Amino acid sequence: MITTYQMDVNEITVEVMNPIKSAFKGKTINITVSDAFDETEYLFSTLINTEHLERSIKQAEEGR
Numbered sequence: 001m002i003t004t005y006q007m008d009v010n011e012i013t014v015e016v017m018n019p020i021k022s023a024f025k026g027k028t029i030n031i032t033v034s035d036a037f038d039e040t041e042y043l044f045s046t047l048i049n050t051e052h053l054e055r056s057i058k059q060a061e062e063g064r
Helices: 014-023 039-043 047-061
Strands: none
Touching: none
16 A cells, blocks of 8 residues: 655644555555655656647647
8 A cells, every 4th residue: 555645844733644544554665755856847748748838738728
């Protein structure tokens, strides 16, 4: 089972950990922490993606 939690670092409390402990009771788990990313920012992160997305948006606006 894979479960993803996205929250502000200030929201991490013991109360957040208890449901995780219950869901994975008796198992060894991995906890990975990373910065959340903005999907729009990611999609526009390269020139090729930006150009493709801008063409697609224009086509959608024109009804194609």
